[in-house]
Amino acid sequence: xxxxxxxxxxxxxxxxxxxxxxxxxxxxxxxxxxxxxxxxxxxxxxxxxxxxxxxxxxxxxxxxxxxxxxxxxxxxxxxxxxxxxxxxxxxxxxxxxxxxxxxxxxxxxxxxxxxxxxxxxxxxxxxxxxxxxxxxxxxxxxxxxxxxxxxxxxxxxxxxxxxxxxxxxxxxxxxxxxxxxxxxxxxxxxxxxxxxxxxxxxxxxxxxxxxxxxxxxxxxxxxxxxxxxxxxxxxxxxxxxxxxxxxxxxxxxxxxxxxxx
Amino acid sequence: xxxxxxxxxxxxxxxxxxxxxxxxxxxxxxxxxxxxxxxxxxxxxxxxxxxxxxxxxxxxxxxxxxxxxxxxxxxxxxxxxxxxxxxxxxxxxxxxxxxxxxxxxxxxxxxxxxxxxxxxxxxxxxxxxxxxxxxxxxxxxxxxxxxxxxxxxxxxxxxxxxxxxxxxxxxxxxxxxxxxxxxxxxxxxxxxxxxxxxxxxxxxxxxxxxxxxxxxxxxxxxxxxxxxxxxxxxxxxxxxxxxxxxxxxxxxxxxxxxxxx
Numbered sequence: 001x002x003x004x005x006x007x008x009x010x011x012x013x014x015x016x017x018x019x020x021x022x023x024x025x026x027x028x029x030x031x032x033x034x035x036x037x038x039x040x041x042x043x044x045x046x047x048x049x050x051x052x053x054x055x056x057x058x059x060x061x062x063x064x065x066x067x068x069x070x071x072x073x074x075x076x077x078x079x080x081x082x083x084x085x086x087x088x089x090x091x092x093x094x095x096x097x098x099x100x101x102x103x104x105x106x107x108x109x110x111x112x113x114x115x116x117x118x119x120x121x122x123x124x125x126x127x128x129x130x131x132x133x134x135x136x137x138x139x140x141x142x143x144x145x146x147x148x149x150x151x152x153x154x155x156x157x158x159x160x161x162x163x164x165x166x167x168x169x170x171x172x173x174x175x176x177x178x179x180x181x182x183x184x185x186x187x188x189x190x191x192x193x194x195x196x197x198x199x200x201x202x203x204x205x206x207x208x209x210x211x212x213x214x215x216x217x218x219x220x221x222x223x224x225x226x227x228x229x230x231x232x233x234x235x236x237x238x239x240x241x242x243x244x245x246x247x248x249x250x251x252x253x254x255x256x257x258x259x260x261x
Numbered sequence: 262x263x264x265x266x267x268x269x270x271x272x273x274x275x276x277x278x279x280x281x282x283x284x285x286x287x288x289x290x291x292x293x294x295x296x297x298x299x300x301x302x303x304x305x306x307x308x309x310x311x312x313x314x315x316x317x318x319x320x321x322x323x324x325x326x327x328x329x330x331x332x333x334x335x336x337x338x339x340x341x342x343x344x345x346x347x348x349x350x351x352x353x354x355x356x357x358x359x360x361x362x363x364x365x366x367x368x369x370x371x372x373x374x375x376x377x378x379x380x381x382x383x384x385x386x387x388x389x390x391x392x393x394x395x396x397x398x399x400x401x402x403x404x405x406x407x408x409x410x411x412x413x414x415x416x417x418x419x420x421x422x423x424x425x426x427x428x429x430x431x432x433x434x435x436x437x438x439x440x441x442x443x444x445x446x447x448x449x450x451x452x453x454x455x456x457x458x459x460x461x462x463x464x465x466x467x468x469x470x471x472x473x474x475x476x477x478x479x480x481x482x483x484x485x486x487x488x489x490x491x492x493x494x495x496x497x498x499x500x501x502x503x504x505x506x507x508x509x510x511x512x513x514x515x516x517x518x519x520x521x522x
Binding site for chain 2: 042236
């Protein structure tokens with residue numbers, strides 16, 4: 001199985017992309033809803049949680065790990081790779097690769113949680129490959145609660161998105177990375193506020209494509225992962241809100257099991 | 262020591278009120294910042310966390326427990342009383358007592374997290390004492406993230422507060438209970454939006470007054486609790502945001518220690 005974890009609900013946008021790109025592959029999802037969100041917490045705490053999440057997925061039979069959470073990807077990937085001997089995919093690198101493939105002189109904006117933006121990981125990775133690019137980060141800590149609240153199209157959400165994007169507009173960015181797996185759910189609003197000329201990179205989509213590429217080059221993995229097209233969902237806390245929002249992201253969330261870490 | 266716990270930062274408004282009403286008494290605070298917020302989580306999970314928080318405070322020498330979190334007060338107080346043999350104060354009852362002391366025919370509004378409002382605890386307690394009162398709850402899940410973001414006076418916050426209070430205005434309430442220890446930080450905005458004629462009950466303040474009354478009637482507790490006026494703060498995750506906001510609530514947060522539960 002392809003094991004995907006997230007702090008809660010955001011990683012379901014990664015599952016959605018994986019189901020589109022790799023519908024035959026078996027997926028195992030863990031959402032740490034008992035401790036969500038990760039984006040407001042310290043790196044040490046996020047690392048501790050990410051290791052526990054990964055351990056759970058591996059125990060349940062995952063053969064590939066997908067970190068479907070930008071905060072955990074930003075601060076915990078190195079630790080996960082040191083510790084676990086399976087292919088590990090995270091949301092940062094595919095988005096960075098897409099960003100650096102853009103024409104010369106591009107100005108890249110990144111929006112994410114406070115933990116992701118403070119980590120500086122996108123900027124470092126982009127600058128390492130393309131020192132000519134200008135990179136600007138903007139922490140948008142209210143967007144996760146707004147999405148979790150299901151306020152996907154409300155006027156208040158539009159206003160807050162506009163406020164957060166304003167400094168990036170002033171910098172005249174031409175590429176915007178959605179550095180949080182919750183943000184694809186606000187893509188329409190973000191598109192309207194940042195303008196049509198800005199290329200938006202959806203980290204959930206590019207992550208899914210990088211898993212697809214990997215499997216294309218490693219066809220022997222298919223047997224290990226299982227290709228019955230099953231999808232299992234585990235959460236550390238069961239809330240009505242999760243079920244409601246999960247239904248908005250994926251058409252149907254089949255089996256949903258509660259697990260205490 | 263008087264032990265106060267909360268999911269994170271909100272309980273500091275209770276500490277602020279205790280410092281004003283009982284400046285000589287020693288206070289021990291625990292903020293569960295590694296798992297904050299509680300208000301979006303299920304009762305089972307909140308109970309589990311509240312028991313761990315209380316155990317920590319008792320181990321550190323607390324002789325009285327103050328549940329400085331409305332969500333935990335709503336769903337976990339009974340379990341805490343079954344389990345721990347110390348005086349336990351929670352934020353619900355003092356606010357309810359204040360509400361039921363209002364003149365006949367009053368219409369009471371309550372704002373809180375989704376977990377608090379869904380628990381129906383305020384409504385049950387008020388109706389049990391005053392069946393003549395009309396009680397209306399409104400879940401305001403975005404207010405905690407707005408406060409934690411420090412957006413205490415922003416236009417977006419005003420707009421969201423207005424939206425949340427709108428159904429209560431339509432019900433023509435004359436009493437409003439701030440059913441979350443974060444909300445006193447938004448009192449000015451709430452006052453402006455709900456109107457001058459509505460009596461606002463600040464659960465942090467009335468809770469502190471009920472602890473004061475208890476100590477007045479139980480003067481022998483003073484020796485157990487210590488009256489050097491010390492204040493110790495423990496958190497399960499150290500973040501810049503906590504320190505910043507704590508400074509806004511209390512003039513100074515002295516010793517701040519990180520503890521893993």
